[in-house]
Amino acid sequence: MRPLLGEEEASAAAEAVRSGWVAQGPRVASFEEAFAVRVGASHGVAVSSCTTALHLAVHLLDIGPGDEVVVPSLSFIATANAVRYTGATPVFADVDATGNLTAATVERVLTARTRAVMVVHQAGVPADVAELRALCEPRGIPVIEDAACAAGSTYRGAPVGSGALMAAWSFHPRKLLTTGEGGMLTTDDPEWTVRAKRLREHGMSVSAADRHSGGSAVVEQYLETAFNYRMTDIQAAVGLVQLSKLDLIVARRRELAARYHELLPDVTTVRDPAHGTTNYQSFWVWLPEGAPDRTDVLAGLAARGVSARRGIMASHLEPAYAGHPHGPLPMTEAFTQRTLILPLFHDMTNAEQEQVASSLNEVLAGVGVTSP
Ligand SMILES: *Cc1c(COP(=O)(O)O)cnc(C)c1O
Numbered sequence: 238m239r240p241l242l243g244e245e246e247a248s249a250a251a252e253a254v255r256s257g258w259v260a261q262g263p264r265v266a267s268f269e270e271a272f273a274v275r276v277g278a279s280h281g282v283a284v285s286s287c288t289t290a291l292h293l294a295v296h297l298l299d300i301g302p303g304d305e306v307v308v309p310s311l312s313f314i315a316t317a318n319a320v321r322y323t324g325a326t327p328v329f330a331d332v333d334a335t336g337n338l339t340a341a342t343v344e345r346v347l348t349a350r351t352r353a354v355m356v357v358h359q360a361g362v363p364a365d366v367a368e369l370r371a372l373c374e375p376r377g378i379p380v381i382e383d384a385a386c387a388a389g390s391t392y393r394g395a396p397v398g399s400g401a402l403m404a405a406w407s408f409h410p411r412k413l414l415t416t417g418e419g420g421m422l423t424t425d426d427p428e429w430t431v432r433a434k435r436l437r438e439h440g441m442s443v444s445a446a447d448r449h450s451g452g453s454a455v456v457e458q459y460l461e462t463a464f465n466y467r468m469t470d471i472q473a474a475v476g477l478v479q480l481s482k483l484d485l486i487v488a489r490r491r492e493l494a495a496r497y498h499e500l501l502p503d504v505t506t507v508r509d510p511a512h513g514t515t516n517y518q519s520f521w522v523w524l525p526e527g528a529p530d531r532t533d534v535l536a537g538l539a540a541r542g543v544s545a546r547r548g549i550m551a552s553h554l555e556p557a558y559a560g561h562p563h564g565p566l567p568m569t570e571a572f573t574q575r576t577l578i579l580p581l582f583h584d585m586t587n588a589e590q591e592q593v594a595s596s597l598n599e600v601l602a603g604v605g606v607t608s609p
Pocket of ligand 1: 313315385407408420
């Protein structure tokens with residue numbers, strides 16, 4: 238991934254600096270509004286990262302010690318960590334061939350202590366949230382969405398995030414839109430919005446921005462123990478420009494992905510699921526049966542000037558989760574061990590893409606696996 242950043246973002250950031258208002262202020266408010274509209278949500282609460290947005294989502298549900306939240310192990314580790322921050326226990330469910338939780342995999346791990354399900358739209362591939370809601374809602378279990386990678390993906394004809402109870406988004410440079418670091422919580426619920434805005438700002442009864450623009454002296458109160466999860470106006474200025482490019486970025490990524498599909502006809506790769514379209518935040522490929530060891534494939538690609546990465550991580554295999562109990566996760570383990578992620582970025586040229594594809598085809602055929 239290479240972020241698509243240009244002069245427009247640079248001058249927007251400079252303008253925020255020149256304005257003298259660099260902490261959370263008017264640009265954050267505009268970014269929240271514009272982003273929420275784009276993903277079909279009523280409200281947006283900008284925060285410092287997707288990780289902090291996920292933490293707020295779990296916190297807003299009053300989840301804590303003794304409670305369980307179902308998450309995929311096949312995800313960036315922040316998904317599971319956000320549950321642990323509240324003292325609750327993440328319970329790992331397996332994924333299907335699209336890399337996402339399903340009603341069947343979640344149902345297997347529900348218990349009397351399950352207080353929420355956190356579904357991930359993995360690498361931009363939309364999960365079947367309606368199916369999950371049909372399982373969870375009759376049991377009174379809220380479904381919250383880790384949409385870190387999914388800006389611009391669609392689900393049943395609508396943007397991913399529309400109709401979500403709560404969805405958390407990331408603006409890390411590894412995602413389609415970036416503000417350097419940053420995140421957003423979106424929801425249709427006005428009360429959660431008010432409380433999330435308070436929780437990101439130390440539990441203050443009046444935001445700093447409102448106190449300064451209010452004119453008269455307003456004395457704030459601190460209503461509950463909260464956090465500093467604010468986004469800066471410099472970041473939001475960049476985010477507004479980035480958001481205006483989202484459609485362009487998604488269209489280009491889908492064009493590049495279609496070309497990979499043509500160039501790699503014999504390899505199983507990420508594709509649109511039946512119920513939506515992906516923004517191809519990551520383009521993963523499965524190593525075929527009998528392929529060389531993945532470490533050798535990555536080395537072979539590197540020797541040909543191609544920087545690929547291992548597939549999506551599995552949290553339960555990391556030292557931070559050593560000894561954490563879980564049931565069988567066969568698809569998760571196959572996914573994390575047998576996939577790799579190919580380069581895909583907006584300005585990628587045809588020649589670069591051909592180099593990646595021919596290098597992969599060569600390495601998979603066992604041609605000079607480690608030394609070309
Ligand atoms: C990137 C990512 C996160 C964390 O996002 P940050 O903004 O870096 O905190 C969380 N969940 C998933 C699925 C991600 O891909």
